[in-house]
């Protein structure tokens with residue numbers, strides 16, 4: 335039996351790889367794990383059948399036999415635990431890789447999500463333009479810190495891991511903002527992630543969902 339994940343039937347990003355099924359697809363591709371995808375509409379995500387899988391009515395979910403997971407952090411940790419190329423077997427490097435996964439989700443992603451909220455949801459508020467520079471500066475703080483840590487290293491630790499997969503996935507949402515270009519080593523790090531064959535396969539698969547509908 336192969337796992338099944340859920341993804342948007344019609345992703346608002348039109349296949350640009352920004353929806354969160356992308357990072358799960360990427361992890362599955364890195365782990366050479368075949369998978370099925372069940373596409374769900376916005377309405378179906380709020381219905382009982384999907385809510386039984388995901389209490390918050392979101393994508394992605396992950397089903398493998400009687401195991402059901404939601405939250406990309408948990409799903410990717412589960413996939414990575416079965417593949418040494420994503421999580422080293424040795425305890426300390428493994429703990430470091432997991433630390434970077436948490437850092438991506440809990441420290442780097444929140445200000446980036448704030449920018450999406452400011453740009454998309456709060457855009458029509460009278461204070462929106464005044465707030466935007468504040469939001470961008472909070473992201474710059476994190477990017478500067480990450481840039482300083484990364485230096486000219488290829489990955490966050492000695493070798494690519496699920497920590498890099500999560501960090502690159504989170505940073506990719508900044509592409510359109512131009513902020514990544516202010517930190518060339520971080521931009522190059524993201525580009526290295528995107529260049530990985532597993533990323534390319536995952537990207538092509540989620541893009542095909544969009545082009546098949548067009």
Ligand code: GTB
Pocket residue numbers: 345346347348352353354355379391392393394404405406407
């Ligand atoms: N913390 C959860 C996780 O990591 O799994 C967050 C899951 C989540 O936000 N899922 C979103 C969702 O289901 C899709 S990815 N939203 C529908 C809802 O909440 O009703 C977020 C997303 C959506 C759209 C774009 N886009 O169009 O560019 C990018 C990312």
